[in-house]
Amino acid sequence: MNSSAVEDIKNKLDITEVVGSYLTLQKVGVNFRANCPFHSEKSPSFFVSPTRQMWHCFGGCQTGGDIFKFIMDIEGIEFKEALEILAQRAGVELPKWSPQDAKLVSEKKRLYDIQELTTQFFEKQLESTTGKKVKAYLRERGLSEESITTWRIGYAPEGRRVLSDFLVKNGYTQNEIEKAGLSVRTERGNSDRFWGRIMFPIADLNSRVIGFGGRLFGEGDKVAKYINTSSTPLYDKSKVVYGLDKAKVDIRKKDFCILVEGYTDVILMAQAGHTNIVASSGTALTSSQLRILKRYTSELITAFDMDVAGDKATKRGVELAVQEGFDVKVIVMPHGKDPADMSTKESDKEEMNKLIKEAGSVMDFYLASALKSFDKTTSDGKRKIGNEILPILRKIPSKIEQAHWVKQLAEELDVTEQIIVEELNRVAKPSVLKQTDTKSAPERPQKSRQELLEEQVLVLLFQSPSMLGDITAEYIEYFSDPFVEMIENLRKIPSLELAELKDVVNAEAFEQLKLFSLRAEVEERGDEEEEREFAACLREMKFLHIKAKLDNLAKEIKKAEEARDTLRLNTLMQEFYKMSQDLHTT
Numbered sequence: 118m119n120s121s122a123v124e125d126i127k128n129k130l131d132i133t134e135v136v137g138s139y140l141t142l143q144k145v146g147v148n149f150r151a152n153c154p155f156h157s158e159k160s161p162s163f164f165v166s167p168t169r170q171m172w173h174c175f176g177g178c179q180t181g182g183d184i185f186k187f188i189m190d191i192e193g194i195e196f197k198e199a200l201e202i203l204a205q206r207a208g209v210e211l212p213k214w215s216p217q218d219a220k221l222v223s224e225k226k227r228l229y230d231i232q233e234l235t236t237q238f239f240e241k242q243l244e245s246t247t248g249k250k251v252k253a254y255l256r257e258r259g260l261s262e263e264s265i266t267t268w269r270i271g272y273a274p275e276g277r278r279v280l281s282d283f284l285v286k287n288g289y290t291q292n293e294i295e296k297a298g299l300s301v302r303t304e305r306g307n308s309d310r311f312w313g314r315i316m317f318p319i320a321d322l323n324s325r326v327i328g329f330g331g332r333l334f335g336e337g338d339k340v341a342k343y344i345n346t347s348s349t350p351l352y353d354k355s356k357v358v359y360g361l362d363k364a365k366v367d368i369r370k371k372d373f374c375i376l377v378e379g380y381t382d383v384i385l386m387a388q389a390g391h392t393n394i395v396a397s398s399g400t401a402l403t404s405s406q407l408r409i410l411k412r413y414t415s416e417l418i419t420a421f422d423m424d425v426a427g428d429k430a431t432k433r434g435v436e437l438a439v440q441e442g443f444d445v446k447v448i449v450m451p452h453g454k455d456p457a458d459m460s461t462k463e464s465d466k467e468e469m470n471k472l473i474k475e476a477g478s479v480m481d482f483y484l485a486s487a488l489k490s491f492d493k494t495t496s497d498g499k500r501k502i503g504n505e506i507l508p509i510l511r512k513i514p515s516k517i518e519q520a521h522w523v524k525q526l527a528e529e530l531d532v533t534e535q536i537i538v539e540e541l542n543r544v545a546k547p548s549v550l551k552q553t554d555t556k557s558a559p560e561r562p563q564k565s566r567q568e569l570l571e572e573q574v575l576v577l578l579f580q581s582p583s584m585l586g587d588i589t590a591e592y593i594e595y596f597s598d599p600f601v602e603m604i605e606n607l608r609k610i611p612s613l614e615l616a617e618l619k620d621v622v623n624a625e626a627f628e629q630l631k632l633f634s635l636r637a638e639v640e641e642r643g644d645e646e647e648e649r650e651f652a653a654c655l656r657e658m659k660f661l662h663i664k665a666k667l668d669n670l671a672k673e674i675k676k677a678e679e680a681r682d683t684l685r686l687n688t689l690m691q692e693f694y695k696m697s698q699d700l701h702t703t
Contacts, residue, residue: 122212123185125207126184126207127183129207129209130203130206131167131170132170132171132172132183132187133165135203137149139366140163143161147166147167148165150165153174153176154366156372162174162177162675163175163176171697172186175671185200188202192322193322193409202323224350228297228350229325229326229327229351231284231293232326232328235280235284235297238280240270242271242273242274243272245272247334248272248274251334252265255315258381258385260385260388264385269318270315270318271318273311273314273331274312275312275313280309280311280312281300281309294307297349298349301347314333314334315332316329316330322361322365323362324362328349330346331343354398355403355405356406356409357398358396358410359380359395359397359398360384360387360394364387368413369414370393372414373418374393374410375394375420376397376402376419376420377420378455382457383396385457386460388460389460389469391469391473397434401434402434404441407443411442415442416443416444417445418445418473419435419447419448444478446477447481448473448476449472449482459472483506484506484522484525484529488502488529490505491505503537506522506526510523511544519541566657568597570661571658577651577654580642582613584647584651592659594662603622603626606618606622667693667696667697670689670692671693674686
């Protein structure tokens with residue numbers, strides 16, 4: 118991407134306006150501050166500097182950057198998408214795509230446009246005779262006019278080609294309508310996918326409509342009550358979380374997410390003030406949905422029908438969330454009521470607030486349900502309780518948390534913890550990836566970026582020993598002590614011949630050098646590529662070195678802020694700014 122476009126956007130947008138559109142900023146001297154949206158905190162440690170056009174959190178997450186980094190983090194998107202969002206906001210025209218890319222972009226834009234026009238069409242239908250009945254029904258359910266408008270609820274009229282004919286008249290082909298998931302092929306020809314239904318638009322993280330959920334309006338014995346858009350280039354229900362575009366900022370602020378089953382559950386709960394609420398788009402929780410939610414919080418509060426003998430797909434989804442490391446809590450709904458029912462009457466709203474505050478852990482819920490379902494005083498009952506609880510317990514990634522529940526279960530069943538541990542070990546370990554080899558590979562400790570860079574430097578040195586002289590005194594300080602010692606030993610044999618190196622290093626180090634020498638032979642590169650990569654490694658080493666110093670400075674700044682030590686705070690901020698400049702020029 119042409120860097121001039123990036124600079125043009127930065128020149129036209131003020132960081133305080135961009136960040137201020139997401140957060141409530143409070144002016145402090147020449148800067149602004151707010152509670153950090155990326156972690157939970159009581160006192161604000163998130164600072165925005167208009168003069169430097171940068172932001173930084175001096176609290177728990179220690180993150181920072183420019184407007185692009187902020188949009189990427191707050192929206193959970195890649196740089197390219199952040200660039201497009203900010204370019205549109207700044208009125209900057211981005212460089213043209215290649216012809217092939219331009220075609221793909223144009224096709225995708227057509228799909229977004231057709232979804233938007235369809236949404237407007239469905240909204241307009243609420244003014245029809247039947248549409249007014251739909252709106253009256255929605256109002257009876259407790260939805261306000263504002264909610265109907267905000268969530269863009271509409272109506273798909275009766276008739277197999279009403280929408281298709283409208284879209285064709287507006288310049289779209291039948292192929293495009295079908296590709297957008299709005300029509301289906303039948304023996305009688307093409308037919309609209311949705312008709313005679315209340316329509317709930319489904320949006321992506323940037324609030325662009327990508328699909329629909331349709332609820333039958335009226336009676337119909339032979340048709341499904343709910344249907345969703347089929348998979349399209351824009352919509353994959355396993356990767357979409359309904360309502361997340363509206364809830365993401367509040368989920369970050371509150372540091373937990375309420376997860377429900379239906380569209381009206383989301384809308385009515387949000388209307389009642391629970392703006393950190395989403396639904397799983399008519400499917401059980403998937404790994405993709407959980408990874409998206411993990412960007413915003415690691416705590417989920419579910420309001421599902423979750424009997425021990427209940428819906429298996431729902432159970433699997435919740436257990437998957439536990440396995441993914443979420444702290445899952447469960448709201449036990451009153452019999453016969455769902456979140457939508459609890460969001461209209463004031464008395465029910467108060468009870469719902471209480472239920473959210475008192476939500477217990479998923480293990481508490483499952484254990485209580487199992488103990489209620491089976492007789493723990495009999496051997497058969499104990500076995501059935503174990504069969505229900507142990508597979509879930511096995512999926513908890515934290516050994517400390519596992520140990521807690523092992524003890525709890527042992528006490529409830531009146532057996533020793535050793536017995537529970539033995540039974541737990543018999544339960545199949547949950548697999549994340551499909552195993553292709555029956556032998557289990559030993560787990561290797563994950564290497565830090567510093568270690569990986571140091572190893573790559575050694576590989577490059579074996580490929581081009583002359584670069585050893587490029588590791589000057591300026592750069593040597595950026596590396597760890599073991600690496601420095603290794604370099605000093607290598608300087609004794611500038612040719613890096615293994616036969617000679619064997620005499621100057623210990624046996625362990627020599628075995629490492631042999632491995633790096635072999636990698637140098639396998640990872641063959643040209644001279645120019647070696648030099649470029651070597652220089653890149655050194656630059657990143659310098660970056661990590663400065664970043665570590667900045668992290669320490671950030672902690673000192675936080676302390677000075679809490680101590681109200683203005684003089685020290687100004688000194689530290691100046692030092693932080695100077696070092697930040699060094700970081701950006703690295």
